[in-house]
Structures are given as C-alpha cells and as structure tokens.
Amino acid sequence: MESKASNGAGVVYFCDMSDTVQQIKDRLSIVDVVSQYVKLERSGTSLRARCPFHAERTPSFFVSPERGTYHCFGCNVGGDIFSFVQEIEGLDFKGALKVLAEKAGVKIVYEHSRSRGADKEEKDERDRLFELLETSTIFYTSRLNDAAKQYLKERGIAGATAKEFRLGLAGEGWNDLIDYLKGKKFSEKEMLEAGVARHSDRGGVSDKFRNRIMFPIADSAGRVVGFSGRIFPGTTSPSDSATGQVERTDGGFVPPKYMNSPETTLFHKSRILYGFDRAKLAIRKHNCAVLVEGQLDLLASHQAGWGNTVAVSGTAFTPEHATLIKRITDNLVIALDADEAGIKAAGRAARAALQIGLNVKVARLPSGLDPADLILKEGKDSWSKAMREAKDIVTFLLDVLQEHAKSTDNFRRSVEGIVLPYLADVSSPIAREQYVREIAKRLGVSEHSVSEALAKLPKTPLTDPSLRTGAHSSTGTPPAALTKDGSYGRAQHAFSILLWQKQLPKPQLDTEAYELELQESIGEDALKKLKALPESEQEKLRFGAERLYGKSGSLKAEAKSLIDVLLKERLSRELADAATALKKAEEKGDEKEVGVYMSVCNMLTTRIAELARKV
Numbered sequence: 001m002e003s004k005a006s007n008g009a010g011v012v013y014f015c016d017m018s019d020t021v022q023q024i025k026d027r028l029s030i031v032d033v034v035s036q037y038v039k040l041e042r043s044g045t046s047l048r049a050r051c052p053f054h055a056e057r058t059p060s061f062f063v064s065p066e067r068g069t070y071h072c073f074g075c076n077v078g079g080d081i082f083s084f085v086q087e088i089e090g091l092d093f094k095g096a097l098k099v100l101a102e103k104a105g106v107k108i109v110y111e112h113s114r115s116r117g118a119d120k121e122e123k124d125e126r127d128r129l130f131e132l133l134e135t136s137t138i139f140y141t142s143r144l145n146d147a148a149k150q151y152l153k154e155r156g157i158a159g160a161t162a163k164e165f166r167l168g169l170a171g172e173g174w175n176d177l178i179d180y181l182k183g184k185k186f187s188e189k190e191m192l193e194a195g196v197a198r199h200s201d202r203g204g205v206s207d208k209f210r211n212r213i214m215f216p217i218a219d220s221a222g223r224v225v226g227f228s229g230r231i232f233p234g235t236t237s238p239s240d241s242a243t244g245q246v247e248r249t250d251g252g253f254v255p256p257k258y259m260n261s262p263e264t265t266l267f268h269k270s271r272i273l274y275g276f277d278r279a280k281l282a283i284r285k286h287n288c289a290v291l292v293e294g295q296l297d298l299l300a301s302h303q304a305g306w307g308n309t310v311a312v313s314g315t316a317f318t319p320e321h322a323t324l325i326k327r328i329t330d331n332l333v334i335a336l337d338a339d340e341a342g343i344k345a346a347g348r349a350a351r352a353a354l355q356i357g358l359n360v361k362v363a364r365l366p367s368g369l370d371p372a373d374l375i376l377k378e379g380k381d382s383w384s385k386a387m388r389e390a391k392d393i394v395t396f397l398l399d400v401l402q403e404h405a406k407s408t409d410n411f412r413r414s415v416e417g418i419v420l421p422y423l424a425d426v427s428s429p430i431a432r433e434q435y436v437r438e439i440a441k442r443l444g445v446s447e448h449s450v451s452e453a454l455a456k457l458p459k460t461p462l463t464d465p466s467l468r469t470g471a472h473s474s475t476g477t478p479p480a481a482l483t484k485d486g487s488y489g490r491a492q493h494a495f496s497i498l499l500w501q502k503q504l505p506k507p508q509l510d511t512e513a514y515e516l517e518l519q520e521s522i523g524e525d526a527l528k529k530l531k532a533l534p535e536s537e538q539e540k541l542r543f544g545a546e547r548l549y550g551k552s553g554s555l556k557a558e559a560k561s562l563i564d565v566l567l568k569e570r571l572s573r574e575l576a577d578a579a580t581a582l583k584k585a586e587e588k589g590d591e592k593e594v595g596v597y598m599s600v601c602n603m604l605t606t607r608i609a610e611l612a613r614k615v
C-alpha cells in the first residue's frame with residue numbers, strides 16, 4: 001500500500017506505508033497495545049478481557065499473541081493493532097498509524113515524490129485539510145507577540161506551557177493567514193472547509209480568526225483539527241472577525257470570549273476533547289480524568305501537575321466525550337466554574353458521564369473562581385486539594401442544594417426534582433443504594449420512601465442506546481458457525497479447527513491428514529467455499545475454535561467425531577439422492593439403471609451403518 005503525505009510547503013512526499021506498518025508490527029505485540037487499555041487475563045493459549053467496545057460482565061474479548069489479533073464474541077469486532085487503536089481512539093487509519101509509530105519508536109519515512117504536478121489531484125482531501133491546519137498552527141505560533149505573551153503570563157501560563165500546547169496569535173489583518181496559505185498553494189475552498197476562513201462581506205474570503213490568542217485543538221493522535229481563539233486585552237484595534245463589527249464595551253456589540261472553528265469533516269465538537277491527545281497517558285496512569293471548561297483552565301491544571309485534564313470547547317460535555325474517556329478510565333472528576341452556570345453545566349456533564357458508566361466526582365471550587373484563577377491566586381496546592389476533596393455527584397448536589405435551600409420543604413422538592421434523576425442513571429445497584437441511604441438521612445425520611453419516589457420517576461431514555469456500549473451494538477450472539485444447525489454450520493466448525501491448528505507452531509492435530517478427511521466428509525466444493533471466506537471471517541473462526549478447544553485435552557477425539565458426523569451427513573444426502581434416482585429408474589423401467597442405483601444405495605447404507613456404530 002502506498003500513500004502520500006506532504007509538508008506545508010506543498011512539496012509532496014511518498015510514504016511507503018506497508019513498510020512502516022510491518023516495522024510497527026515487528027516492534028509492538030497485540031498484547032503491548034491492548035493491555036494499555038484493558039486488563040488482560042490468561043485463558044488457555046489466548047488472553048481475554050472484558051470487551052472495551054461493549055458493556056459486559058463476563059469476558060468475551062479474546063486476544064491471540066501468536067496471530068497478533070483480537071476478537072470479541074459479544075459484539076463481533078476483531079482485527080489487529082491498527083484496527084484496535086482506530087476503534088478505541090476514534091481515529092482513522094492514518095491517525096492510528098501515527099499513534100502506533102510513536103509508541104513503537106518507528107519514524108514514518110517519507111520519500112520525495114518524482115512527479116509533483118500529478119500528485120495534487122491524487123492527494124487525499126483529508127490529508128490536505130490536516131496539512132492546512134498544521135500549516136496554520138505553525139503560522140499562528142510564529143506570530144505570538146509580546147502583548148499576547150504578557151497576557152498569558154498574567155493569567156499564569158508559563159512560556160514553556162504555551163510552547164508545548166502550540167499557542168499562537170491571530171493578528172489584526174483581514175487576510176494574514178489566507179495570504180500565507182495561498183503562498184503555500186492552498187485553495188480558498190480548502191481554507192473554508194478547514195474552518196480557518198470565512199466569506200467576507202465584499203466577496204472572496206477573509207480570515208475567520210482575528211485579534212485572538214489561538215489554541216489548536218487536536219484529535220487523539222495529536223493532529224490539529226480546529227482552533228479555539230480567545231480575545232485578550234491589549235490588542236490595538238479590537239474587532240470581531242465573525243461580523244466585522246467593532247468591539248464596544250459600552251453596551252454595544254461584544255464579541256464572544258472564545259470563538260471556535262465550525263464543525264468540519266475533521267472537527268466534530270461532540271467527539272473532540274481539548275487536550276485529550278496530551279492527557280491520555282496520564283489519564284491511564286492515574287486511572288482518572290479531570291474535566292474543566294476552558295483552554296486556560298486546562299493549561300493551568302496541566303501546569304499544576306494534573307496532566308490528566310481535558311476540556312470541552314464550545315460545546316457541552318456529551319455522551320460521546322464520555323465514551324472517549326471511558327475507554328481509558330472509569331473515573332472522572334468534573335471541575336467547572338463555581339458559579340450557577342458552572343454548577344448546572346457540571347450537572348449535565350455528570351449525567352452524560354453516568355449514563356456511559358463512568359464514576360463521577362465533582363470538585364467544588366471556591367465561589368467565583370474558575371480553575372485558572374484558583375491556581376493563580378491560591379497556588380497549585382489549593383487545586384490539588386479541590387481535586388482530592390472532590391465528592392461524588394449526589395453528595396455534591398445535596399451539599400449545594402442544602403446550602404441554598406430556604407426551607408426543608410424547598411430542599412425536599414429540589415432533591416426530588418434534581419438529585420433523584422441522577423440516581424436513575426447510576427448503573428451500580430450498590431452505589432444507588434448508598435445514595436438512597438444518604439438522601440434519606442439528609443431529608444430525615446425513610447429509605448423506603450426515597451426508593452418509592454425514585455421508582456415513580458419517568459424513565460429517561462438515552463440519546464443513543466448504542467453509546468452505552470461504545471461504537472457497536474451488542475447482539476450477544478455467539479459466532480454463527482457454532483450455533484447454526486445443520487451441516488453448513490458444522491462444516492464451518494470443523495474448518496475452524498483446521499484454521500486454528502494450522503497456524504499454531506505445534507499443532508495437536510496432523511493438519512494435512514485432517515484437511516483430507518474434512519475434504520472427504522464435506523466435499524471439495526464446500527471446502528473451497530470455506531477457504532474463500534474473507535480473512536476477517538477466518539480469523540473469527542480461529543478465535544472460536546481456540547475458545548472451544550484451547551483448554552480441551554481431547555481435541556483429537558472431538559475433531560474425529562465431528563468429521564464422522566459430517567461424513568455421515570454427506571453420505572445420507574447422497575443416499576437420499578440415489579434413492580430418488582432409483583425410484584425414477586424403476587418408474588421408467590430401466591433395469592440397468594435400477595441395478596446401478598440399487599448397488600449405490602446398498603453401499604451407502606453399509607457405510608452409514610458403519611459410521612453410526614462409531615458416532
């Protein structure tokens with residue numbers, strides 16, 4: 001497979017992908033990769049775990065170290081390290097390649113292309129957009145001036161942090177970025193598609209972001225997919241680029257504090273978390289993620305030693321965001337602003353997280369301070385203290401409501417209206433019972449009456465039921481080959497044993513002899529058909545056989561009896577055919593044919609009888 005990528009200067013390179021893929025596979029085992037996301041336990045010759053792609057109690061997700069593949073019998077997903085990373089990180093193939101190449105320490109080698117002209121059209125459109133956004137990032141970072149640096153410093157953001165997160169500046173000009181990108185041979189159409197340009201009032205296009213500090217937003221592989229631009233004091237001619245209106249603070253037009261890239265083919269706000277690419281290792285390590293609201297809060301939290309922090313940008317925290325986090329950890333601490341809007345947002349985020357099955361805690365910040373302020377004014381220890389003292393969502397809500405309640409009656413009503421719906425989302429019955437006890441205690445009522453009120457709540461359906469189980473719907477059905485009645489299912493089953501045994505370094509069966517027996521028992525055509533199954537199907541069959549027989553001491557005997565049953569079935573089919581032909585021959589009165597079919601029937605009957613004694 002050969003594919004292309006190019007740098008910002010418009011020079012196109014070729015990348016020999018198959019070589020890179022092989023190098024990565026040589027260095028990283030499937031176990032290395034998968035065990036970073038799920039806890040694997042040994043089961044016979046393979047390893048298994050609870051599936052990260054669907055909710056389940058008993059493990060049906062299997063990994064084969066020998067073959068470098070995985071398969072889930074619950075939701076029917078399977079593949080190699082590349083498809084695993086694609087699935088679990090929500091990336092395309094190239095994104096997964098980038099993540100794995102970094103992990104393996106393999107450099108993706110690019111070669112200079114020979115024919116530049118023809119490449120442009122061939123180039124993948126997505127690649128072009130990624131490249132355009134990377135080029136824009138480089139442009140913005142090069143423009144970060146003293147005024148912007150000064151502002152960041154005042155907000156407590158160190159120069160090193162600004163560099164690490166590639167902060168930049170969109171200046172005053174109407175066409176600064178556009179002109180730069182044109183110089184790099186990007187089209188206006190591409191700029192609009194990437195969300196860095198907008199249609200201007202006078203026709204043509206102009207820069208979308210002006211007079212803003214720019215925060216590049218990356219996907220989980222670290223590729224820039226969009227921007228968030230924040231206004232800051234100190235620009236000479238403040239104006240908003242979205243409308244061209246001049247900013248006025250005397251009651252006139254005030255531009256939004258943050259402006260984000262629009263939704264594009266690369267930037268899906270409901271699926272991208274700011275900082276996730278840099279936070280995921282720390283999230284894994286600490287088995288916990290921290291959620292804040294703005295870019296500056298995130299930078300401050302990272303600086304304060306909480307590298308496991310992510311932020312939403314320009315959207316509410318969605319179940320998709322929660323799913324992204326759930327694949328790495330079960331624990332989320334929400335730390336939004338302490339004002340009313342912040343508390344409401346925390347509540348909504350908590351529900352989305354609970355529905356996906358995360359354990360949710362909420363950090364309570366001193367009133368009126370956002371995380372960045374808190375760290376700046378009271379030091380990073382106060383932030384760590386807030387994190388450590390984070391309370392589970394129910395206790396948090398009960399505290400806040402109790403403080404603000406004007407009367408006991410008022411408190412009871414808010415508990416019913418606000419707290420109980422959360423309980424309905426808590427998936428653990430033990431946790432739910434604890435909460436019921438806590439609520440009963442606070443309200444001074446019996447646990448029974450709380451449970452009763454809870455039972456009366458209307459059931460709120462999830463926005464998308466598939467989200468509860470990750471990207472795939474779970475059917476819970478075992479592989480068809482092992483349940484399907486009749487010969488085809490059994491033939492596939494016998495074939496799966498052959499596939500599995502063939503790739504073992506020391507097979508328990510004489511695979512050549514077994515293959516011949518199989519061919520005899522199901523027929524050449526049927527075997528050919530099975531061999532023509534797509535590789536993904538064949539891999540599924542291998543996992544199936546391995547799961548059934550991996551720990552069995554009597555594989556030989558079981559394989560043999562399977563072959564015997566198949567043979568008996570084949571002979572019975574032939575006997576039925578021969579009997580029909582015999583009847584026809586008798587009707588026709590063709591003595592000779594009758595004789596032939598009679599002896600065929602006799603022979604088949606004898607063989608079946610022999611087999612029946614064995615089976």
Ligand SMILES: [Zn+2]
Nearest residue numbers: 051054072075
């Ligand atoms: Zn699964």
